[in-house]
Amino acid sequence: MPIVTIQQFPRDLSQKRELARRITEAFTEVYGAKPESVQVFFSEVDRESWAKGGVMGCDNTPG
Amino acid sequence: MPIVTIQQFPRDLSQKRELARRITEAFTEVYGAKPESVQVFFSEVDRESWAKGGVMGCDNTPG
Amino acid sequence: MPIVTIQQFPRDLSQKRELARRITEAFTEVYGAKPESVQVFFSEVDRESWAKGGVMGCDNTPG
Amino acid sequence: MPIVTIQQFPRDLSQKRELARRITEAFTEVYGAKPESVQVFFSEVDRESWAKGGVMGCDNTPG
Amino acid sequence: MPIVTIQQFPRDLSQKRELARRITEAFTEVYGAKPESVQVFFSEVDRESWAKGGVMGCDNTPG
Amino acid sequence: MPIVTIQQFPRDLSQKRELARRITEAFTEVYGAKPESVQVFFSEVDRESWAKGGVMGCDNTPG
Structure with a gap:
């Protein structure tokens, strides 16, 4: 503890590592x-x- | 917010879309x-x- | 299963009941x-x- | 209910079955x-x- | 890790301690x-x- | 999204605000x-x- 669970879209390892x-x-400081x-x-x-807003992410087209 | 997390068996996109x-x-109304x-x-x-009931889903045979 | 967990602000029992x-x-149909x-x-x-947006809900004043 | 969610590394089916x-x-007794x-x-x-400790599991080398 | 989260009705400390x-x-063995x-x-x-079943727990009267 | 859920001991509002x-x-950058x-x-x-370790937090006495 603390246990942090992040719900997100897939990201590169390098981004997850930095995050x-x-x-x-932040927790230590x-x-x-x-x-x-x-x-x-x-x-x-x-x-x-x-x-989001009742629309699946894959259906959400810009423009 | 609200954030809704659903633990379920895999379903078709069309079913998840409708759900x-x-x-x-329901939340808006x-x-x-x-x-x-x-x-x-x-x-x-x-x-x-x-x-469920101490038995893995894959072991649960009907009949 | 399915198990639905809703993260939300507190609501009246009557609203939770209807939701x-x-x-x-929806799941049955x-x-x-x-x-x-x-x-x-x-x-x-x-x-x-x-x-949300780095601002606590209690600090978020309209206007 | 009770609903038990376990966050863990992947394990063999036989281990999950026994767990x-x-x-x-334990819940029944x-x-x-x-x-x-x-x-x-x-x-x-x-x-x-x-x-853990700000280091991704895949980066954590022993020795 | 492993992290175990149990969603349940309130229980006495003595029961949670034993559980x-x-x-x-079980995890160690x-x-x-x-x-x-x-x-x-x-x-x-x-x-x-x-x-459960669309009925709030507080509304679920036996008999 | 992203949605971050933190399981922790109670903390002052000022600490949660800063965290x-x-x-x-971090997510924006x-x-x-x-x-x-x-x-x-x-x-x-x-x-x-x-x-933790099979011992409730309230039972864990130092010394």
Whole structure:
């Protein structure tokens, strides 16, 4: 604890790596948490399994 | 917000599309929420990663 | 299964009752699920435990 | 209900089967729950989608 | 990791204590996990925030 | 999306405010996400509803 679960579209490893680093740093600096206590889970969802405004992500065409 | 996360077996896109449409409509009509504020996540699990009554879904044979 | 978890602001029981009824109906009609298989969890969060755009809900003043 | 969601690395079916059996047994013996009321979801995450101490699992080399 | 999140009705501390002990033991014996790596979260929900079969728990009268 | 859910002990509003600000900033800078698309939920748990190593947080006495 703290346990951080992120629901997001798929991202490159390099982006997830940098994000996890910065989130963990925020917990250590703001809460005084030990880095090892912070775990981050990336729960990636594609556009066929997510909807906003009642419209599936894969159906949402710009323009 | 509201954020809706659904744990379910895999379903066709057409079924998820219709379900997301109806759930979003329920929030707008019952809560008065704006459609764009409603997000629906489908978290699909297969029968080798789910158990009921202590029995894995893939082991549960009818008859 | 399906298990539906809703992250939302607190709502009256009457609103949650109506929403749960409609969501369950959607699963039975669209998926052919048995009503008893559908469980809905309301996970209510107040404005001091939720942020959007980096701003806590309780700090977000209109106007 | 109870609904148990487990965030873990991927495991063999045989291990998940035994774990689900034991967890369900614990609920029936400690809570007096009916076995059929207990559902267990295994949410498996790989080392490219999990970080501890700000370091992605796939980057964490021993030695 | 593993992280276990349990959605359930409120229970006495003594019951949660015994359940957490047994679940953790199951992970150490079945997976070979270190006890310290296992975290269990009890997410308790009352009968006004949970529905089954489209009926809120608080409305479900026996008899 | 992204939706961030944090399981943690209760914290002061000022700490949650700063953490949400920094996490949102990380998403905008690393992913190029729009700030308004980032939502952070703090799911606070007390020491009677969390266990590590099979021991409830409230039973874990130092020394």
